[in-house]
Amino acid sequence: MPNFQPTVAEEFPGKGPQGMEHSPETQDNRAWHGWIRAAAFVLGGFAFLYVGVTFWFGRSMWGGHSIWKLLGLRELPLVIGLVAMGVCLRAVRFYYYGRRLGWKVPPWPSFVVFVASFSLTATPGKAGELLKSALLRTRYGTSVAESAGALIVERLGDLLALLILASSGLLLFTGLRNYFFLCVVVVGLFCVAPRTIGYPLLQWSTRYERFRPLAERLIRILHTIDALLKPEPLLIGLVLAVVAWGCEALAFSVLAERLPVEIPLVAAFSIVGLSAVVGALSMLPGGLGGVEAVMVLLLTKLGVDVPSATVTVIVFRLCTLYLMTLVGFCFLGWWKVVNPAAKLPPRSVEA
DSSP, X not given: OOOOOOOHHXXXXXXXXXXXXXXXXXXXXXXHHXXXXXXXHXXXXXXXXXXXXXXXXXXXXXXXXXXXXHTOSTTHHHHHHHHHHHHHHHHHHHHHHHHXXXXXXXXXXXXXXXXXXXXXXXXXXXXXXXHHHHHHHHHHOOOHHHHHHHHHHHHHHHHHHHHHXXXXXXXXXXXXXHHHHHHHHHHHHHHHHIIIIIHHXXXXXXXXXXXXXXXXXXXXXXXXXXXXXSHHHHHXXXXXHHHHHHHHHHHHHHHHTTSSSOOOHHHHHHHHHHHHHHHHHXXXXXXXXXXXXXHHHHHHHTTOOHHHHHHHHHHHHIIIIIXXXXXXXXXXXXXXXXXXXXXXXXXXXXX
16 A cells, blocks of 8 residues: 655645745635634524524414423523533544544644634534644644544544434334435445545546546545544544433433423434434535424424424524534634644654
């Protein structure tokens, strides 16, 4: 297997004999501004839609004050605490992957970078999470190929963990078993395709001068994926992912306790798992729209009325997607203002 070593110019565009005046951080700032504007526009639009939908479905509930029972604040600290615990566990997994790849990133900066990436959650297919690659590259010189490969393994681990959670209450949603198995097939293809299809195709592409640079970069990403899909890192990462997403599902179960229909714990886990998988596979920004629709649909199948289901789902999404996006912006600002830039060694990155 060829060992492609990136040059400084490949890993740090703008550097080199003719480009030392353009730092990677300056170039990344231009890209970040575009992503941030797009994420803010999408989130703002959906926040306005959330408010409208909440008032629309709640109009029949104002008289009996039943909507206030759904919006009670006593459970919110517990819900937010469970969501935060899940994020911390996923940050631990990210740091663990970095250590497996030999990154020289201390625990706290690794945590800050991970949480800061939530600022761009509302981007198609979570492409904004590539922000982690940019932040680590400019401060610690980590390989873009390695960080991109780690991101792919993270997403695969999340999908597998969510499918495990979704399977817990599958018997309660007999009409959706076909959709579940379809998601299993799609996720399975994502896990198998890079090695069985992608690598031979990329090896063949290196024969042609026109495609060789891109093919070599993608092969370096596949090397990272292979390293993190070995039994030990795969098992550790999957366990952390299952527990982390289980915390978020438990947070949804706490909110669902206020519903007029009792929602079993396994059903809450299945609702969160299946809706998150559908949202991820839809490639919509942050799963916006898709996740909410699936969650409301599954709740109504358990006998919950549409207004109650809608309000509960919106509150849950505000405590997860919107709150973590806000926290992500705070951590991104801290990184840019407080954290001093690390002085990179002359040759500090490898694929």
